[in-house]
Amino acid sequence: MPNVVTANRLLDGIVVYLAADGSWTEDIAHARIANTEEETKALEAEAAEAVKARKVVAVYPMEVALHNGAVDPLSVRERIRASHRTTLTEDWYDVPL
Amino acid sequence: MYRYDEFDHAFVRERVAQFRDQVDRRLAGQLNEEEFRPLRLRNGLYLQLHAYMLRIAIPYGVLSPRQLRQLAMIGREWDRGYGHFTTRTNLQYHWIKLVDVPDILSALADVEMHCIQTSGNSFRNVTADPFAGAAVDELEDPRPWCEVIRQWSTVHPEFSWLPRKFKFAITGAAEDRAAVLFHDIGLKIVRGPNGENGFRVFVGGGMGRTPYVGLEIRPFLEKQHLLSYIESILRVYNLYGRRDNLNKARIKILVNQLGIDKFREEVEADWAASPRKDTIDLPESELLRIQSYFAPPDLVPGPIVDEKVEQRRITDPVFANWLKNNVRPHRVPGHCIAVIALKEPGRTPGDATSEEMELVADLAERYSRNELRVNYTQNLVLPHVARADLVTVYDELVRAGLAVGNNDLLGDMICCPGLDYCNLANARSIPIAKEIAKRFEDPKRQELIGPLRLNMSGCINACGHHHAGNIGILGVDKKGTELYQISLGGSPKDDAAVGTIIGPGFRAEAVPQAIDTIIETYLANRTDGEDFLATWRRVGPAPFKEALYGAV
Numbered sequence: 349m350p351n352v353v354t355a356n357r358l359l360d361g362i363v364v365y366l367a368a369d370g371s372w373t374e375d376i377a378h379a380r381i382a383n384t385e386e387e388t389k390a391l392e393a394e395a396a397e398a399v400k401a402r403k404v405v406a407v408y409p410m411e412v413a414l415h416n417g418a419v420d421p422l423s424v425r426e427r428i429r430a431s432h433r434t435t436l437t438e439d440w441y442d443v444p445l
Numbered sequence: 446m447y448r449y450d451e452f453d454h455a456f457v458r459e460r461v462a463q464f465r466d467q468v469d470r471r472l473a474g475q476l477n478e479e480e481f482r483p484l485r486l487r488n489g490l491y492l493q494l495h496a497y498m499l500r501i502a503i504p505y506g507v508l509s510p511r512q513l514r515q516l517a518m519i520g521r522e523w524d525r526g527y528g529h530f531t532t533r534t535n536l537q538y539h540w541i542k543l544v545d546v547p548d549i550l551s552a553l554a555d556v557e558m559h560c561i562q563t564s565g566n567s568f569r570n571v572t573a574d575p576f577a578g579a580a581v582d583e584l585e586d587p588r589p590w591c592e593v594i595r596q597w598s599t600v601h602p603e604f605s606w607l608p609r610k611f612k613f614a615i616t617g618a619a620e621d622r623a624a625v626l627f628h629d630i631g632l633k634i635v636r637g638p639n640g641e642n643g644f645r646v647f648v649g650g651g652m653g654r655t656p657y658v659g660l661e662i663r664p665f666l667e668k669q670h671l672l673s674y675i676e677s678i679l680r681v682y683n684l685y686g687r688r689d690n691l692n693k694a695r696i697k698i699l700v701n702q703l704g705i706d707k708f709r710e711e712v713e714a715d716w717a718a719s720p721r722k723d724t725i726d727l728p729e730s731e732l733l734r735i736q737s738y739f740a741p742p743d744l745v746p747g748p749i750v751d752e753k754v755e756q757r758r759i760t761d762p763v764f765a766n767w768l769k770n771n772v773r774p775h776r777v778p779g780h781c782i783a784v785i786a787l788k789e790p791g792r793t794p795g796d797a798t799s800e801e802m803e804l805v806a807d808l809a810e811r812y813s814r815n816e817l818r819v820n821y822t823q824n825l826v827l828p829h830v831a832r833a834d835l836v837t838v839y840d841e842l843v844r845a846g847l848a849v850g851n852n853d854l855l856g857d858m859i860c861c862p863g864l865d866y867c868n869l870a871n872a873r874s875i876p877i878a879k880e881i882a883k884r885f886e887d888p889k890r891q892e893l894i895g896p897l898r899l900n901m902s903g904c905i906n907a908c909g910h911h912h913a914g915n916i917g918i919l920g921v922d923k924k925g926t927e928l929y930q931i932s933l934g935g936s937p938k939d940d941a942a943v944g945t946i947i948g949p950g951f952r953a954e955a956v957p958q959a960i961d962t963i964i965e966t967y968l969a970n971r972t973d974g975e976d977f978l979a980t981w982r983r984v985g986p987a988p989f990k991e992a993l994y995g996a997v
Contacts, residue, residue: 358472360542361496365838402471406492423925425494428864428873432495 349411351388352379352419353395354429355404363429364404366395372404376419376430381412446507447592447738449557457554460561464488465547472544487567489560491544493868497541499561501553504641505573505591505615506534506819510806513817515556517802523549528802530787531796532859532910533570534610534819535563539866541846559863560951561599566607566694574616574623575820578741579782579828581774585634585642589736590671591614592924593727596735597672603622608686611679612651623971626659626941627913629696637665644671648678648708649700652907656943657697660705662712673725681708688689694874714802742814742829747779749830757839764839766888767771767850772835772926779832783813785825785842786857789849790882793875794860795823804845807980812838821910822859822898824852854891855964856882859910863920864905864927870903872927879900884957894964897977898937913937915977916963917944918956929956933963934981934987947986948994959993966992 353366364372365379373379382388388409395407413420421430451458471481485491489500501516507518516536520528523545524538531537540548555557562568571591578586594613598604604611614623617634625631631647644666649660666674682696685703699986700708721723758765773782785805787795797805805825809817812834818826830838842848851857858881861867863874885891900914904921911917915931928950935944951959951986966989971980981989 356492356496359544361492363495394708399478424872424922424927425864429494433865 350414351382351409352376352412353382353388353407353409354379354426355395355398355407358402358405363404363432366391366398370394372398375413376421376433379412379419379421380417381414382409446509446587447504447735453557454554457557457559457561457780460488460559461547461550461554466916468543468547478702479598483565485546486564486821487561488546489563490541490543490549491868492976493539493866494864494870495544495866496539496597496898497546498866499538499541499546499549499560500531501536501538501558501560502563502570503534503536503558503819504595505571505577505588506575506821508817509556510810510815510817512556512558512676513802513806513809515552515558517799517806519549519552520802521799526800527796527798528863529793530797530819530823530825532821532823532908534572534575535819536819537862539862559750563718566609567605567611568594568607569610569612570943570976571595571598571613571615572617572623572628572821573614574653574824575620575818576622576782576828577617578739579775579780580618580620580622581776583776584619584636585617586739586741587615587617587632587634588739589732590632590634590668592735592738593672594675595742603676604683607679607683608688609691609696611682611696621937621939621941622820623940624910624913624937627652627656627910627937628659628662629744630678631659635665637667641668643667646678649697649705650941651695651697652910652912653695654692654905654907655695655698656907656912657701658941658943660700662705664711669726669729672727673719674712674716674978677712680715681711687709717740729897742816744775744777744780744814744829744831746777747832748810748926749778749832750761751779751835752768753836754832757836763848763850763888764836766892767839767848768835770850770854771852775829777829779782781829781832781835783827783835783838784820784852785827785847786849786852787824787847788851788857788882789846790820790886791879791899794858794878797825801845804841806845808838808841822853822857824857850888853898855885855894855897857898858882859914860899861902861904861909863901863909864949867903867908869906870920871905871922872903872929873953874901874909874918874920875927877918877920880957881960884961887976894968895976898935899960911935912943913941914944916960918960921950923950927953929953929959931956931959931963931993933986934978936978939976945986947989962992963989 367373368380530697555885614625614628615632619858633645637643646663647659648662771784813827814829860878864870900910900917902909919930930950932944
């Protein structure tokens with residue numbers, strides 16, 4: 349199963365994902381996908397460096413699915429994290445679950 | 446209200462300086478997250494799902510207009526322009542930047558506020574009757590005692606590392622409006638055998654994973670012995686409370702494992718032997734000093750009927766509705782207590798914008814003798830409004846969208862932040878609350894249903910008090926799907942009870958209909974004058990189960 353690495357930014361706590369260019373992005377669509385266990389470990393190692401560099405905290409890898417190239421965070425919790433917020437919507441299903 | 450003395454000011458300023466240094470060291474890499482975490486938690490700063498959350502203590506729910514304006518400023522300057530009032534009568538900001546926190550703490554210290562002991566295994570904010578000092582059914586104002594406990598418990602060296610967090614609530618009124626029986630220690634001020642006031646002491650109440658209604662440990666405690674007696678309770682808990690299992694560490698588990706009689710025996714033995722009994726108990730002079738800060742405002746008694754109010758009541762049914770549900774009698778004739786419900790449909794229960802906070806602060810200044818309260822049901826209270834000002838206050842609230850007249854009705858839901866903010870949550874609660882509010886939007890229908898406490902939590906920790914709801918909703922995660930368990934028959938009042946789970950959970954989209962079915966079943970079964978709880982207690986779960994799940 350493909351994986352991405354997520355974290356919270358140290359300075360403001362906002363949800364971020366390790367991106368293809370090595371930066372941390374708020375948009376899960378730009379997250380770098382690891383397709384193998386080895387690739388996931390490489391992402392985690394890179395994230396550990398970012399923790400040391402005090403860019404992010406609370407790092408962990410998470411499984412995702414890919415639908416026509418779009419990243420699906422799979423769990424309710426991760427869909428909500430990826431959406432950054434659901435309470436401004438009129439109906440709960442505005443963030444499809 | 447209580448005012449800081451020189452020592453209080455110096456202490457809080459010192460804590461701000463310490464935390465500023467700790468944040469600097471974290472950002473400079475001298476502290477890693479593991480080292481920093483307990484330090485930030487000691488100052489009410491959590492890392493939540495989407496951002497940092499700062500929990501600000503509002504001691505026993507009492508605020509001045511100046512403090513509320515400062516909170517509004519903090520929301521505007523350093524958050525996203527709104528805050529969330531909680532069931533511990535605190536205020537949470539959910540989008541705080543770590544780097545801003547020292548400045549925020551400093552701004553709080555400017556108005557005698559802080560975030561100390563709003564997190565961690567410590568004494569949390571003491572809560573009280575929101576109508577304290579104003580209620581008609583009050584024997585004695587509980588706020589001075591709350592302040593006594595606050596001062597005694599803040600950074601108490603013996604109890605800084607309790608097995609788990611510890612929550613107090615105190616009421617001095619006949620009606621329990623503070624869910625006293627769901628606290629680690631609950632105190633009710635009662636009349637003693639010789640006509641003097643003292644405390645009826647309850648211990649071991651709580652919600653969370655294992656809900657318990659508090660048990661009476663002492664029917665009457667002389668007021669002067671409050672501190673030494675609760676110190677003995679705390680000492681027994683500190684000695685025997687479990688530290689090996691987070692889920693079994695609260696005092697309620699100890700009380701229920703030992704049994705209340707054995708627990709009482711231990712406490713009484715400790716108390717009898719306490720060498721500190723004479724030194725720890727509060728000297729009368731100190732109590733009088735603290736009480737003097739809570740002197741009632743000099744309200745002039747007036748007529749109990751106001752012509753403007755009566756006229757408006759007849760001509761404006763929406764006002765009449767607000768008057769009936771949100772306005773409560775005051776001990777001084779011609780005055781009343783006005784509840785500002787933060788619960789109109791569409792609003793996240795308990796949320797207030799900075800502009801709304803400023804408006805409420807203005808109203809408190811002009812019409813409520815500079816006093817404000819936060820209710821554990823996530824509403825604000827103007828405790829001292831002259832009846833002659835009521836129409837003006839109402840019109841101001843209408844203009845601000847704060848005049849919803851559903852206090853203590855179905856729409857007045859308690860709702861935790863849930864999975865939209867909280868790291869511990871398993872399911873969302875706010876969007877469900879909004880959908881239920883939409884479903885029951887019609888005030889006439891809520892009026893027909895009558896008093897009803899609907900409480901919702903997004904996880905088993907029960908910040909939304911679902912166990913104590915007449916209708917309780919608990920969000921759980923079932924194999925990646927949000928599922929909602931419904932319990933019925935809970936009560937946070939003097940007849941406190943933990944609700945009974947009525948059957949299998951519902952998917953999110955089915956919850957409003959399930960609540961509707963429960964309500965219709967109640968209406969079909971109730972007799973004249975029966976509220977939801979009375980009907981539930983009379984008919985039991987069978988008709989509700991059948992309506993929800995079909996005949997068994």
